[in-house]
Amino acid sequence: MKRPHSTAALVAILGASACFAAPDRQATEAEAKRIVASFVGEVKPMLQGYMKARGPVGAVEGCAVDAPAIADRISESTGWEVGRVSLKPRNVDRGTPDAWETATLRQLEKKRNDGADASELNHGEWVEGRYRYMQAQIVEGVCLNCHGEALDPAVQSIIAEYYPEDSATGFSLGDIRGAVTLASPPGD
Numbered sequence: 001m002k003r004p005h006s007t008a009a010l011v012a013i014l015g016a017s018a019c020f021a022a023p024d025r026q027a028t029e030a031e032a033k034r035i036v037a038s039f040v041g042e043v044k045p046m047l048q049g050y051m052k053a054r055g056p057v058g059a060v061e062g063c064a065v066d067a068p069a070i071a072d073r074i075s076e077s078t079g080w081e082v083g084r085v086s087l088k089p090r091n092v093d094r095g096t097p098d099a100w101e102t103a104t105l106r107q108l109e110k111k112r113n114d115g116a117d118a119s120e121l122n123h124g125e126w127v128e129g130r131y132r133y134m135q136a137q138i139v140e141g142v143c144l145n146c147h148g149e150a151l152d153p154a155v156q157s158i159i160a161e162y163y164p165e166d167s168a169t170g171f172s173l174g175d176i177r178g179a180v181t182l183a184s185p186p187g188d
């Protein structure tokens with residue numbers, strides 16, 4: 001029987017479509033990485049500034065207001081949805097992952113347990129017409145003040161006041177605390 005396409009023609013067609021798709025994906029992923037970098041680049045100094053000026057108790061209040069505000073402002077200026085989620089969220093309204101984010105966080109946890117470096121702990125893909133991207137955030141020394149095993153009682157009580165449903169404690173150095181999560185503008 002004669003085949004309508006030779007294997008060589010099929011390879012050529014697939015190869016050509018892969019070439020067309022690649023730059024778009026790369027550009028979108030690069031944009032996602034830039035947005036994560038600008039978000040983290042604002043949140044970290046904000047946190048460090050509060051810690052220095054007001055200690056961890058004051059920093060909780062700062063974080064509670066400033067971190068979501070920074071995410072919202074970057075969302076507005078880029079058109080992308082920007083947020084942070086965790087399998088153990090502190091802010092249950094904003095930080096609870098949806099099904100795709102939960103699956104991605106679990107996949108990143110597995111990668112981490114298999115020894116992946118922090119810089120490799122990201123994942124992006126097109127989901128229902130939007131490019132979704134997550135970058136894990138790793139627990140460093142400063143994070144333990146508010147996400148560690150043994151919190152200062154004053155820190156514990158202000159966290160309980162702001163976040164009665166908090167589950168974001170008990171973390172150790174090097175753990176995945178959560179992730180920055182992005183979705184490209186709808187219809188992009």
Ligand code: HEC
Binds near residue numbers: 089091142
């Ligand atoms: C001074 C206390 C404090 C420190 C230090 C701190 N956080 Fe948080 N963290 C918070 C508060 C408060 C929230 C909830 C913010 C909100 O309402 O969106 C939060 C939320 C988060 C979230 C969003 C998901 C969730 O659970 O709501 C991530 C991710 C996160 N922190 C990671 C980190 C990492 C990584 C570090 C260290 C680099 C860190 N945090 C240090 C207080 C702190």
